[in-house]
Amino acid sequence: MKQPRILVIGAGPAGISCAHHLATQGHRVTVWDRNSRVGGLARTENFQGFRFDVGPHRFFTKNDMVDELWTEMAGEDLVEVDRLTRILYDGKLFRYPLKPFDALVGLGLGTSTKAVLSYMAAQFSQSTQQPAHFEEWVSNKFGAVLYEIFFKHYTEKVWGIPCSKISGDWATQRIRGLSLGSVILNSCLPFLNKSGNVKSLVDSFKYPKFGAGQTFERMAALTQVLDGTVCLNRTVTRLQCEGNRVVAVEATENGRSISEDVDFVFSSMPLATLVNKLHPSVPENIQNSARSLYYRDHLCVNLIIDKKVVFPDNWIYVHSPQMKCSRLTSYGNFSADMLGTPEMSAIAVEYFCFHYDDMWNADDTWLIKFAVDELESLGFITKNQVVDGYVCREPDSYPAYHLEYRGHVDSIREHLLKIENLSCIGRGGMYRYNNQDHAMLSGVLAARNYLGEDHDIWEVNVEDEYLEEKQLPTPVHAGQPGGNGRPNG
Ligand SMILES: Cc1cc2nc3c(=O)[nH]c(=O)nc-3n(C[C@H](O)[C@H](O)[C@H](O)COP(=O)(O)OP(=O)(O)OC[C@H]3O[C@@H](n4cnc5c(N)ncnc54)[C@H](O)[C@@H]3O)c2cc1C
Structure with missing residues (x-):
């Protein structure tokens, strides 16, 4: 029987996890990526014998399946890294995740007093209304002084827009569930912590000794051993549709044009770019939504x-x-x-x-x-x-989680769901602020959907546990440091 032609766009964590899963289930799969290396944003580059990730990459996950997969791929090459990360502000270095004592000493008596008072004021003036934007969300939770020192400047550097123009969704996704009170309680008086069965993932982490990308390079190599194909330096330029199906995908490689017929496509290329590559063009309102995402x-x-x-x-x-x-x-x-x-x-x-x-x-x-x-x-x-x-x-x-992004993503998603042989996965691919683990999970679940299971990929990364802690089944008695859910990447 003729094998279905499955194409995965993107060899980052989402695409390569998807391809690897399908390959292990006996499917022949092809991956195209515009880069010259596997790993996407989580790749590792070698420059004159020194290795560089694309910014610091620390893997952590609360999903056991992803944990097992990632650990299996990294194999013998995992090292345990003692974590030290700090915030540089006003010429001083503060431990991050924040240690209240360290932070209060570093800020000095005057600023610390103001910070505590503004935190208390925020607790007393809690409104029942949803915060309109990131600035309001954080100030309501931590007070205006701590917002200014520990959130505003870094967040505005990352996003390039004022915090009042960033959706509260971003805070909900990255900082939710944490109160300064619990940070102080956990740090100073751990024995009073009633929710003792929480494991901190912040003190140390595992890391592939040759860089974050090593895991995905190995996954790609295994996919190829299982009859898969990974084509690098190949940039997708068009997805040709007929009715509700993608029938062919076009790309360029070293100036050469390529076109292949497909039966199913998984796409981890940026969502807005994907919309622009669909042919015939999508309706005007969907094009507008794509233009509104950046x-x-x-x-x-x-x-x-x-x-x-x-x-x-x-x-x-x-x-x-x-x-x-x-x-x-x-x-x-x-x-x-x-x-x-x-x-x-x-x-x-x-x-x-x-x-x-x-x-x-x-x-x-x-x-x-x-x-x-x-x-x-x-x-x-x-x-x-x-x-x-x-x-x-x-x-x-x-x-970018700007104030209107969600409505636009929803419109695009609704439209793309009508294309029956196309599945969007990953961070840029779903316009989601995903880390490696969520990207991998979306890839594996999309592959499982293809194999007949029924998962809502768009629900990946919609949890309400604090990101740097993991609930354990049995109680442990160690205290854990706090944090403020600062993004890794
Ligand atoms: C600076 C930084 C730091 C980070 N730190 C962490 C961290 O500490 N921990 C963590 O877990 N995560 C971190 N991340 C996030 C992590 O890198 C991503 O979650 C993960 O790489 C997303 O995987 P993905 O496969 O969804 O997307 P990507 O990694 O973006 O992969 C998408 C792939 O699609 C390819 N592509 C795009 N367009 C086309 C096209 N037209 N044709 C063909 N191919 C195309 C790209 O080349 C890319 O390889 C960080 C990210 C950044 C940028």
């Missing part, structure tokens, strides 16, 4: 530094509004195998941009100099310690 783009200056310890952290959030960079990462603090030589460091300096702004379009030499100047002004390096560097630009990396 992504924040991500730019990383990756540097080899001739200094063994630039900072001890895995990464540092740079809140200081005077600095343009958002985060600094030292990959040697994830795994020694990320380094070409143990005497040097692999440092990433991250910037969030829009593809039309000056930063994104700046010359690489200028960007490297700019990042080095910022690192030097923070006192981490001197210019003469810089060995080499390169710039990594990643378009469409953060689906």
